Amino acid sequence: MTQPTKTRFDTLALHAGQRPDPVHGARAVPIYQSASYVFRDSDHAASLFNMERPGHAYSRLSNPTNAVLEERIAALENGVGGIATASGQAALHLAIATLMDAGSHVVSSSAIYGGSHNLLQYTMTRFGIETTFVPPRDVDAIRAAIQPNTRLVFGEVIGNPGNDILNLPLVAELAHEHRIPLMIDSTFTTPYLIQPFHHGADIVMHSATKFLCGHGTVIGGLLVDHGRFSWQDSGKFDTLSEPYSGFHNMSFDEESSPAAFLLRARREGLRDFGACMSPTTAFQILQGMETLSIRMDRHVDNTRKVIDFLSKSDAVSDISYPELPEHPDYQLCSELLPRGAGAVFSFTLNGGREAGRVFTEGLSVFSHLANVGDAKSLVIHPASTTHYRMSAEDLLKAGINEGTIRLSIGLEDVDDLIEDLSRGIHLASKVAR
Amino acid sequence: MHIELNGISYHGYTAAREHTSDRETVVFIHGTSMDHTVWNLQSRYFAYHGYNTLAMNLPGHGFSEGPLLTSIEAMADWLREIVDRTSGTGVHLVGHSMGSLICLQAASGYTDSKPLLSLSLVGFSYPMSVTPVLLDAAKNQPAEAYSMMTQWSHTSQLGGEPNPGFWSPGMQMSMMSNANPDAVYQDLMACNDYAGAESALQNLQTPTLFISGLLDKMAPCKLARKHAEASTFASIEQIPQAGHSIMSEKPDEVLKALQRFIRANPIPA
DSSP, X not given: OOOOXXXXXXXXXXXXXXXXXXXXXXXXXXXXXXXXOOOSSHHHHHHHHTTSSXXXXXXXXXXXXXXXXXXXXXXXXXXXXXXXXXXXXXXXHHHHHHHOOXXXXXXXXXXXXXXXXXXXXXXXXXXXXXXXXXXXXXXXXXXXXXXXXXXXXXXXXXXXXXXXXXOHHHHXXXXXXXXXXXXXXXXXXXXXXXXXXXXXXXXEEEETTTTXXXXXXXXXXXXXXXXXXXXXXXXXXXXXXXXXXXXXXXXXXXXXXTTHHHHHIIIIIIHHTOOBOOHHHHHHHHHHHTTHHHHHHHHHHHHHHHHHHHHTOTTEEEEEOTTSTTSTTHHHHXXXXXXXXXXXXXXXXTTHHHHHHHHHHHOSSSEESXXXXXXXXXXXOGGGTTTTTXXXXXXXXXXXXXXXXXXXXXXXOHHHHHHHHHHHHHHHHTTOO | OEEEETTEEEEEEOTTOOOOTTSOEEEEEOOTTOOGGGGHHHHHHHHTTTSEEEEXXXXXXXXXXXXXXXXXXXXXXXXXXXXXXXXXXXXXXXXXXXXXXXXXXXXXXXXXXXXXXXXEEESOOSSOOXXXXXXXXXXXXXXXXXXXXXXXXXXXXXXOOSSTTBOHHHHHHXXXXXXXXXXXXXXXXXXXXXXXXXXXXXXXXXXXXXXEETTOSSSOHHHHHHHHHHOXXXXXXXXXXXXXXXXXXXXXXXXXXXXXXXXXXXXXX
């Protein structure tokens, strides 16, 4: 036998999970816009529902288009499988609901997406699941926050809003010492910039709305499992290692150790909570993923040029991009993210709240909205929009200030982006305090 | 189910179904550095369709305790002891790859009071010689061996297999990575060194089915075909577009072949 060669990232991004349609020969992934699937006979139906045969019964549980997406993200992340959900928030909720019950506890980085923070800080507490938030750079605080009932350590590769880099190997080691999995939100980085499993993470989630889709057209989430965490050895995850009366006393860990988490997430979480993805959405995300590496390279390249421009402006300070030597995670970033630190960052526009508003409203190529990871460049000024009711003091507590601007750098000609920013800075300078 | 032999606990998957003494038992045996999971779909089906099912984890594999066994003969002896502890009216043995050698060897010296009704050898080849480059990797860099075996055993790294949401090469890599790191070398050496298949096949009087993927690079179909054609007790199902990971690449086709064969060989009335 000749030595095998591994199929590489770009090939997987285009092909993983799909074989050309055997009936019609369609090369693109067909959109199976069907709620349900015809059974061959009663035995076939019963076997499908009882997990004796592979296949699709009802699109809340699985769908052929979604299955391609799930397999593709698993291949790109080097996991065992994936689950497509209605949104990134649904993916986070599904993971938590699969892993733990009321009375459990999460240790989370404090530098996470606001929606994730809301879910953990306010909503899950209503259901008896508490979270302790810790600064992502403070490993001692993470260690101290772990309790006997902790069931998950959670963080983002690149945190919000300061672009803090989570030390994945260190935090993974810490979590594993306590027989707890580490789950990483890798939305800003995508598997092209980092594969968290290679650094010790156990579960990865994405808001596929962002760079994976890449075009700002759909809302969707993805969960991927590495299949290496031993739920049985941990002894802390009855939902995965004990018989589940809701599915014929299946012990998911016995059914398949590598797939236990995903099996329960699908067979209980998707079945009962129902936050599944539309197949049309899955198709759009697949289209985006086909060009992921090309787009991410361009995103990063444009970002570096924009940052170079901003760093030379007297009107700008505190650019929070980890590739800059003054960023506290500069070294860690170069180790974990050699291909780049993504395309989302913040800076302070000198001149206060009004200058920020004028700057944002004065841009014409950048779109003023609350999203990131679009092919189009995006801008938001939190102090005049999402956080406009907050005082200057409260903004500082949230890690931002009156002049904080967040940019998501797109794929436009970078010279046009720089000209646009230059124009905005000029307008803002007229109202600066 | 846990079966205790000489103070060691061995695990077998039953699909959470109690075994009953009035049913035939289908015993599944996995291959090198694998575990019972490889038989999930097929074993679960039989458990819900009139059979006791027992997908065993070999010693030191999966949830089974105990030291690794170093020869196919020792594994076959162990299997016969396991079968002896099961309830049921008769036994069907189903093995994949190394598991097929174990089942064949166990069948050749089978003396249990429960009749051996059938033998299904999936991904079988003999000789099952292992390329030196793989043996070397297995001994010195198990992760590299897992990678080689994963790539050789799938017809494509691109997936697109029937089980929704799972990337089969990733599943195999994780399953092997979770195993005892010594298992891959010990198991491959056991396959490589096994010399008993010729006589076992010659003495075979049990209905035997070979199931082989036409694109199998690790256990070429032509070897299974040769042995099937040489035995009056044997037949072969050759499955197109399937490699060595045939149970995940073509689960329904494997199940159908097993269904037909096992149902055709019930305990005599």
